[in-house]
Amino acid sequence: MRMKSLSCIFSIELVGHKMFRKLVSLNEAERILRQNFSPQPVGVEMAPLSEACNRVLVKDALSPINVPSFDKSTVDGYAAKATDTFGADEDQPIVLKLCGRVTTGVPPRVVVENGTLVEIVTGAPLPKGADAVVMLEYAIRKQNRVFVHRPVSKGENIMKAGSDIKKGEIVQRAGRVLSSRGIGVLAALGLAQVEVYKRPKVAVLSTGGEIVEPGNTLPPMRVYDINAHALSAAVLECGGEPINLGIVQDDVHQLEVALKKALDLADVVITSGGVSAGPKDFLPQVLDMLGKPGLIVHGIAVKPGKPTTIAVVDERLVFSLPGHPTSSLLMFLLIVRPILCQMSGVQRSAPLTLKAAAATKMFPARGRRTFVMVTLACNKSGRLLASPVPLGLSGAITTLANADGFVEIGEDKQFFNAGEEVTVYLFESRDGFWKGVAETRVY
């Protein structure tokens, strides 16, 4: 083994103390993942409209009714026959006889005959015989006579039955994240509750002997746990339900107990830390013991995020992300998020991107797909520039926190020149459906 290790030193393969590790490309990792696990929605449930915002619709919403279900006035005024108003103008009003009124919510009894009109309010059903509504502003009533100062054409100020939504029409597509606008459409159909996908439960735990739960005093040589909190929030942001299991010691038995509990409680498990090549990194071994097929990816040729490990344990996914906060959140966005979106039933989701000019030359790590955290700013001539947050500190949470997004440099790309156009993937755009409108939405 030692000699093999030596021979591999300069070919980007790694030998850990305990088990062989072979880096795969990001694309290959995704292929292997999907070969071993087919992300499916975890279930469905009914949600009242008041709780349906940001949830994902299970079936196309078909309208059981015409909306509106009757011809209605869209203004306050007088329902009339359009032909009766032809020729009316400001100075030469046409006088029509007022023969009743209709109000909202009540079937009209009155009929509009030639030479007559009927008072009507916004939203009220059009009485028989009328085919247009003269707006209040253009008519003056004197007792039972109305002076019409402007002609209306047939259909003017009327919303025809079914003109908003036709019976049987699909008004909201399955797999969409419901917004206020979607909620409005569902209310229009008379739905008080809708079938939505259950949110996948995601157990999150951090491993490592040096980390301490925030809120406690920090002993010497310790650091506060960042990842369990940041990853739980990231799960929330993409529609999952986080179960924060906190810190687990990097010990075979404790890891095994914690992972079994996590697999019992959740649909997906995310750990962080404990997957580098260190002598105390037992996590890959434990994952491989827990069930079949076990470890499927153990190291990805990306920077940052190289130690990222993926296991499938009896049809449940376990993502073991690096301990470095920037690495783990980035790998979450790149690998975990798309899976969670699919398990949430979201049919289309793409990151929001924009184009900017590289502020400085950007180099990839040799042979690894490289993600450069960048901040955005306009230069004096109004050009949007993407400036790298200093590299090499993938352990730094501030690297990620200060970035506006990241630039991807492909394995085959030598560099981006200063001034070259780059695509910036923006952080924090959480609406599955709307993500990517700016650039990548599929029309």
Next chain:
Amino acid sequence: MRMKSLSCIFSIELVGHKMFRKLVSLNEAERILRQNFSPQPVGVEMAPLSEACNRVLVKDALSPINVPSFDKSTVDGYAAKATDTFGADEDQPIVLKLCGRVTTGVPPRVVVENGTLVEIVTGAPLPKGADAVVMLEYAIRKQNRVFVHRPVSKGENIMKAGSDIKKGEIVQRAGRVLSSRGIGVLAALGLAQVEVYKRPKVAVLSTGGEIVEPGNTLPPMRVYDINAHALSAAVLECGGEPINLGIVQDDVHQLEVALKKALDLADVVITSGGVSAGPKDFLPQVLDMLGKPGLIVHGIAVKPGKPTTIAVVDERLVFSLPGHPTSSLLMFLLIVRPILCQMSGVQRSAPLTLKAAAATKMFPARGRRTFVMVTLACNKSGRLLASPVPLGLSGAITTLANADGFVEIGEDKQFFNAGEEVTVYLFESRDGFWKGVAETRVY
């Protein structure tokens, strides 16, 4: 009154049955609103980290500690003096004496002398005397001798104390909506909870005799209530806490009772319907009676959304939006949302916009700022086109639901030509801070 009405007919002023109404421009409406009401956060509260995502931070978060609080290794390997490794290469390793190991979370007792090194894992504190770490992959251990196959420079693979966050440094600014990245930074400081702004409570009610609560069967000539549901969801989307009070009959007494209740329960009240010029639209009167100064805006020169009415009742804001769903949600976005953002403590928020070419000529309504709902699609040559959703059906919820965003046509603008570049305001981008990165963010 009637004669005055006539003289005003063609000058876009309106006289309702009950009270005089003078349209003001959208800018003027905003000015009047802010003259009568200064939006302030409604209060602060502590939130545990697990509930702080999407909340707004009250104070700049200053770090009470260095992060990390000690020099630490960012890799697994051997802590050494960099100078001891100079000249090492693949074929000519330098042999150093292993004199101990340090692990995470424990203060190191061992000291690195010249010609020695110490085993170290990722995250462990650097022992005294060492100034670099040789990665495991480039070293081979044989008993207590380690063959170093690659030199390291001073500081390599080390994260210095305070290099991520310096004690006293501001790591997260007040007024920001907290994301997973922000949560991570706060966890790094050891905070288990943070001070966030309370979410403004917003009472939502719909008025009108023709509307029926979804879930009930629809009697003839009735329509389901859309607005209370869509507006409640819209309140949620911008960080408020909706209180859906449902449907209120358009009757002076019932309106008065409902509005008093709403004003008691909530920081802001939003009604919809009952503000056009119809004979049954008592709402403006009631609003004017309830407290001082009462009605401050009664009609805005916009299309759609003209009947929009604003009142201040004893220092509480009441927005009375039109009954038409598209109008009311649009006016929510334009007028209510910025106020709610400020009352949520969000310091910067701007809608997400993008540039597209007008697919067809777009005309404004004469003398009114006009908002054209558009869908986006790429043409064959890849150009993004904004196509108007057919105008004139502002009562239609589908107009809004099918749109990707809207184009604003100023009062002074004659039209947009087909092919002319227009700014599209996108719907659904909820992150106060991130909104507008694409175009309008203030750098």
